[in-house]
Amino acid sequence: MPARFDVAAVGNALVDVIAPADDAFLATHRIAKGAMTLVDDASSAALYAAMAAGVETSGGSAANTVAGVASFGGQAAFLGKVADDLLGKVFRHDITAQGVHFDGPALKNGPGTGRCLVNVTEDGQRTMCTCLGAADRLTVDDIDPAVCKSAAILYLEGYLFDPPPARLAFAKAAQLGRDAGRKIAITLSDAFVVERHRAGLLAFIDSEIDIVFANEAEVTALFQTDDFDAAAASLGARTRMACVTRGEKGSVILSDGAVELIPAAKVDHVVDTTGAGDQYAAGVMFGLARGLSAAVSGRLGALAAAEVIQHYGPRPQTSLKALAQQGGLL
Amino acid sequence: MPARFDVAAVGNALVDVIAPADDAFLATHRIAKGAMTLVDDASSAALYAAMAAGVETSGGSAANTVAGVASFGGQAAFLGKVADDLLGKVFRHDITAQGVHFDGPALKNGPGTGRCLVNVTEDGQRTMCTCLGAADRLTVDDIDPAVCKSAAILYLEGYLFDPPPARLAFAKAAQLGRDAGRKIAITLSDAFVVERHRAGLLAFIDSEIDIVFANEAEVTALFQTDDFDAAAASLGARTRMACVTRGEKGSVILSDGAVELIPAAKVDHVVDTTGAGDQYAAGVMFGLARGLSAAVSGRLGALAAAEVIQHYGPRPQTSLKALAQQGGLL
Structure with a gap:
């Protein structure tokens, strides 16, 4: 059966609060720079009170990615959990307005929609503190089989x-996809996530995953080495395709023994790196779902990442399809 | 008594939802391009449902202005009404984090915090639909005499x-300021506001106002003429200082018989003109409150307007003080 969606994603439904900060602020509040830290409701409120004036925008890593796929002109779907509150309505509005299929019911009588406090330092680096809220209540019941079976990736x-509970949801989604002959992809998301779940992640990759996305910190954490090339090679040996990003140094795609070195796209001024990895994954998966080569798909990823780091917020503000056409990639 | 604040402002406390749109969208929804239209809750909800994915950010014209004054390093205060809800908390957080004094109590058991839906077309023009909500409940009781008496402007x-009820609040604030020997300034805000209240505005300017801010559409609407120079001269004759903006053509300040022509500051790419007039007023009033000339104050206004139109959102994202120092104005 032809795929109805190019990409369907399972992830945290979050609304971001993005504000400028300096390194001293991160130190005062003991937040690990560049990482994602899970915080409870009280810590989130206290940190928000201390933060600078901000901008609110829909976020969530995989949700950002499917918004990017839609911006390329792709068909995309999202599975995640919001609450029946204002932020939940904002999240639903935004992802739907971006053309992504999202019809999961909102959580009632539970925690509010998840929030991610993003402090952006002058170097463009983003440091995140996430209060998962309703996103933490995603269960197997939220995994729509029709969606999982009908996405190319x-x-x-x-x-x-x-x-x-979300890990069980993961496993169910992967099983449904595999049974329907679809490709399964994962992003390692964060070096601390990798450290907390190294063995589980490796086992999951070995048994379920076709395509892995990781950045430099994540892939070296996964294989407990400082040697990037060795870590990337190890990942490439365990999965059909490994896509590893290195910031301004570009990315590497290892696939069936071949290695593609993808240069970063040109950027005038880095404002906020929130969403860079998410949009890279969007470009790569859109390309792969449309039958493009790893090299071209990687360049679509680089182009999408370059767009998103030149403004505040983790989702494209201009049409990625138009940018890719201007760049001769589509 | 020396002024505690450079500028204190009375205005609508609003949270903006900013999204891209095209002219066809404005036509379909019968919205007057470039203007501010008041809408009720149901119309606001229907328009939001039809809008593209957006960004939420604190707004409100005068609130944006005092945020700009604070960004110049000035002391500023705001009087306006939010509800006891999430958007009200966001508004209070942002304006307080920007260093503006704002301690008015939130409205309980009434409408929610006001929202302004801002559709930004590719030419950078912003078109606004405002559901006032709690902002519409501002009354004389919200006018803090201590604040009104202790602001230079x-x-x-x-x-x-x-x-x-807000007009009564206006009148009380102006009276308190005048009695304390302070300067009173007003912005005409919108050409449709001017058309609805022409006689009342002129009478208010004649009796209460020292400084008037207007753009080209507003000043020509006020004097029912197409002749900009004639309209600006008419305004200049009725008030101690008239500051009239003309977009990329810069601005004109008429004061005590003198006319200063202020060029627009250089802008690489106009993204969103929301807040341009608000930030112009911030620069001018900060300069005047600090004893600078009309010419230098006007250039501070031009600099602030240039900053805000180069990104989404109506408040400065970089320090206006630092920009003004780099430009040799402070």
Whole structure:
């Protein structure tokens, strides 16, 4: 059966609060720079009170990715959990307006929609503190079989390795996709996630995954080495395709013994790196789902990442399809 | 007594939802391009459902202005009404984090915090539909005499001419400021506001106002003429200082018989003109409150307007003080 969706994603439904900060602020609040830290409601409120004036925008790593796929002109779907509150309505509005299929019911009588406080330092680096809220209540019941079976690529957000019910949801989604002959992709999401779940992630990759996305910190954490090339090679040996990003140094795609070195796309001024990895994954998966080569798909990823780091917020603000056409990639 | 605040403002407390749109969208929804239209809750919800994915950010014209004054390093205060809800908390957080004094109590058991839906077309023009919500419940009881008496300039938002209780609040604030020997400033806000309240505005300017801010459409609407120079001269004759903006053509400040022509500051790419007039007023009033000339104050206004139109959102994202120092203005 032809795929109805290019990409369907399972991930945390979050609304981001993005504000500028300096390194001293991160130090004062003991937040690990560049990482994602899970915080409870009280810590989230206290940190928000201390943060600078911000901008609210829909986020969530895999949700950002499917928004990017839609911006390329692709068909995309999202599975995740919001609450029946204002932020939940904002999240639903935004992802739907971006053309992504999202019809999961909102959580009632539980925690509010998840929030990610993003402090952006002058170097463009983003440091995140996430209060999962309703996103933490994703269960197997939220995994719509019709969606999982009908996507060329089913994409799983590594952050969901933290809550056990979400891991079960993951496993179910992957099984449904595999049984329908679809490709299964995962992003490792964060070096601390990798450290917390190294063995589980490796076993999951070995048994379920066709395509792995990781950045430099994540892939070296996964194989407990400082040697990037060795770590990337190890990942490439365990999965059909490994896509590893290195910031301004570009990315590497290892696939069936071949290695593609993808240069980063040109950027005038880095404002906020939130969403860079998410949009890279969007470009790569859109390309693969449309039958393009790893090299061209990687360049679509680089182009999408370059768009998103030049403004505040984790989702494209201009049409990625138009940018890719201007760049001669589509 | 020396002024505690450079500028205190009375205005609508609003949270903006900013999204891209095209002219066809405005036509379909019968919205006047470039204007501010008041809408009820149901119309606001229907328009939001039809809008593209957006970004939420604190707004409100006069609130944006005092945020700009604070960004210049000035002391600023805001008087306006939010509800006891999430958007009200966001508004309070942002304006407080920007260093603006704002301690008015939130409205309980009434409408929610006001929302302004801002559709930004590719030419950078912003078109606004405002559901006032709690902002519409501002009354004389919200006018803190201590604040009104202790600001070098008391700034009034013309949009508040619409709700009668807010007009009474206006009058009280102006009276308190005048009695304390302070300067009173007003922005005409919108050409439709001017058309609805022309006689009342002129009478108010004649009796209460020292400084008037207007753009080209507003000043020509006020004097029912197409002749900009004639309209600006008419305004200049009725008030101690008239500051009239003309987009990329810069601005004109008429004061005590003198005319200063202020060029627009250089802008690489206009993204979203939301807040341009608000930030112009911030720069001018900060300069005047600090004893700078009309010419230098006007250039501070031009600099602030240039900053805000190069990104989404109506408040500065970089320090206006630092920009002004780099430009040799402070």
